[in-house]
């Protein structure tokens with residue numbers, strides 16, 4: 617595992633963007649899984665900045681989201697799809713045909729999960745899974761105790777995650793009780809993982825991950841032993 621500690625929000629975002637840009641330089645038609653949350657916002661901004669300068673080309677890539685709220689339409693501003701359009705995809709010039717975002721309100725949510733898996737498989741799997749980390753150790757919406765195999769599926773959300781996500785919204789949005797998420801098996805199958813960790817609430821989850829002992833109570837530890845993990849973490853979280 618490669619570990620990079622960065623100081624401050626700008627350095628964190630720039631380092632993450634440089635890492636993603638390196639992947640695109642090696643493989644322009646990269647298939648990428650995209651996270652939602654506060655952590656990747658700076659990465660998206662920095663990546664768009666690099667693209668505007670011509671330092672990276674994102675338009676040959678294929679993009680998938682990691683997860684979505686069940687029951688929330690993409691057009692709803694609270695959806696993860698809307699978040700990704702707002703912060704990244706909408707300004708990227710990436711053709712819509714190269715973007716597949718989960719439909720949380722799909723009439724047949726199981727079929728939607730299978731369609732997501734099939735779309736990723738059609739690209740030969742994920743080249744790069746960009747992941748944030750939940751305070752409880754979750755990756756995407758794989759909560760503590762989640763199985764470590766399998767593809768996209770529907771999951772109940774923990775109260776902790778629902779409360780953390782409600783804080784993103786100033787309005788009275790009720791975070792749904794279920795999500796749809798790429799499974800841990802699918803994430804582990806990604807050729808490369810970029811794990812982004814910032815925020816004081818992540819200290820314990822990061823410490824458990826760095827201890828390197830696989831434990832289903834901490835989903836992120838499913839990545840221990842993956843052949844290509846890059847961790848970019850805020851140095852404020854560095855122990856000792």
Ligand code: PGA
Pocket residue numbers: 652653654655656748749750751754755756815
């Ligand atoms: P955050 O969420 O980036 O908003 O902290 C991370 C996550 O829960 O995966």
